[in-house]
Amino acid sequence: MEQTRDKVIISLKDVDKSFEDERVVKRLSLEVEEGEFLTMLGPSGCGKTTTLRMIAGFEYPTSGQIFLEGVDVESRKPNERDVNTVFQNYALFPHMNVFDNIAFGLVEKKVKKDEIRRRVEEMIKLVRLDGLEKRMPSQMSGGQKQRVAIARALVNRPRVLLLDEPLGALDLKLRKQMQVELKHLQRQLGITFIYVTHDQEEALTMSDRIAVMNQGNLEQVGTPEEVYNHPETKFVADFIGESNIIEGYIEEMDEDAIWVTMESGKARIGETGYRLEEMVYLCVRPENLKLATEPVEGFRFRGQVREHIFVGSINKTLVELPNGQMLKAETPAEDELIPVGTVVNVYWNPGKVVVMRTTEEQIYNVIEQSVEIEGMTNDQIF
Template sequence: MSDTRGNVIIRLTDVDKSFDDERVVKKLNLDVEEGEFLTMLGPSGCGKTTTLRMIAGFEVPTSGQIFLEGEDVDDKKPNERNVNTVFQNYALFPHMNVFDNIAFGLVEKKVKKDEIRSRVEEMIKLVQLDGMEKRMPAQMSGGQKQRVAIARALVNRPKVLLLDEPLGALDLKLRKQMQGELKALQRRLGITFIYVTHDQEEALTMSDRIAVMNRGRLEQVGTPEEVYNHPETKFVADFIGESNIIEGYIENMTDDSIEVTMESGKAVIHETGYRMEEMVYLCIRPENLKISMEAKEGFRFRGQVKEHIFIGSTNKTMIEMPNGQMLKSVTPAEDELIPVGTAVNVFWNPGKAVVMRTKEEQIYNVIEQSVEIEGMTNDQIF
């Protein structure tokens, strides 16, 4: 299979969608590359499924354009677009067996019978349903039904496969198994997958890139490593995995570092490009937050151990800071634990802290850059 990455197969340009007076997708700009597994991740109501339905043609953008292989498809019906969709409820025909369910699209297109049989048999082998051709949906497990739905979509040889939370109805064990199978299938076929989920672990496990959505907007697009280790906004840091998010301001600066003052203490961070007294958030993942009886250079940050929580291979330690904020530190289960009630020093590798601007600073920067804001709404600024 040749690597086609780098070629944009789907482009969304300034896409807006409103239902009555509710604006659910706001000025969305996104390029999806050919052959990639892109996941749209976000909480319920963030606009991810609506975006998927607009790409599929089931919803029409209020404004903006959607391109498939460079062609504007806004006026094309779903069956006129070279995409197929797999829904959470699978939408199988209960009166048809496995073979006929998979063949349905080809029959509708009046493909020759010999080719239909050949292509359906190919799909049945691909999704490992050999010997189940005559089985009815009611006789199948959730995982088997999901495979039928995927085979029915793939048999049409779409350029893009859209998947709307297809694993949501499965139990945890089967869900994890199907995650691996789906990713392996996508790699083998080289088809572009756009996958919608609210499950962060699922997105991190399966994706080449993740598009994180919040309230109809894209917060960040990047690889799983980028969105986890270098979140660009407080929402991304808080939504993907666990985070310690601490608000502060920049009190001192050098050529290669900043000193951040917070309610509960101070810390030196190796970052540049900020200004004195700028308001920032620090994001430190629990696995990077450390505690010690001794003070560490560059940190004046003390708290008290409140609780230890055993989580199999790791322990989570909760540390209460003087302002009442609870911080989390995760360590291997075999490490010795500092007793509850002990006063400790909190620190981290300065290179492991992510500095993010607050929304107050975003407003400040808009004003500082002399952007004309008269008459602009908050939606236009952010």
């Protein structure tokens, strides 16, 4: 069932976490809305699992506060917080069958037997384990074990379900199947899910919003469309999907556009709000990078086709710039390919580029090299 998400259920305010001298989470502030599927995404060691463990109560913040429905939970033990956690290794009891594994939490809470049976049977049906009630964990596949672990967590009716890379041990095909099932289950129940993964495609597939973390910092929070199409930092642009990231320098500007000079050429970008001589990054996704044998208005940017790679429904084309940087372009597999070795004009739809500010001081002599390249023939450049 769908819910209107207008209530904050989890709130982290300036949360820091250090282990001895290592600071693994840095002043993290984040709000999670009721009924939301929020994914914490980032590379290994970025602090996402530590953050999840602090929400669960298995770790405590060095400083900062964590609120569950407006109540500071610092003094509450894990079993006193209305959250449940699903781990990657399932953590099932090997001596208990499916029914007893799912029922374990309710038995511990001394729920009446009739109520236990009703709720467990409801969960078994929900996660599609009908007929497997008496099966032992050793007799089950990885996907079935994961369903048992999820059912065991959900049978307690938590306000929030925390999932720490729960699909990491599954093969690719089963992993993709479980992604769809988990999202469907979350929507059906309306429970808040906070999901941890390092898999970008998994995050894009399942999430209402994604919180991207890097070295203990929260880089960006947004919908899958926002973090993919409008990354706010170079790390987000580079980490989520494939990106062509090119350093540039704002040399000219007018009322509705800027000219960005790069080591290997120039491009006119339909952006405003920048200043002359400002250093920027241009981010262009491979599917938005275009190649032409004829000049393109607004672009003075050339490269040489080096390789074509067939990947099912698309071809990936590698283009080398004069400075040695490789760019990737994607085209449908049925499109005619430009021969390897051809010098091409590189361009993109002005609305399909993301311009990001950078604090890096090194300019890489982009103006000088670009001026040199403009006056040279293709043979001289390549």
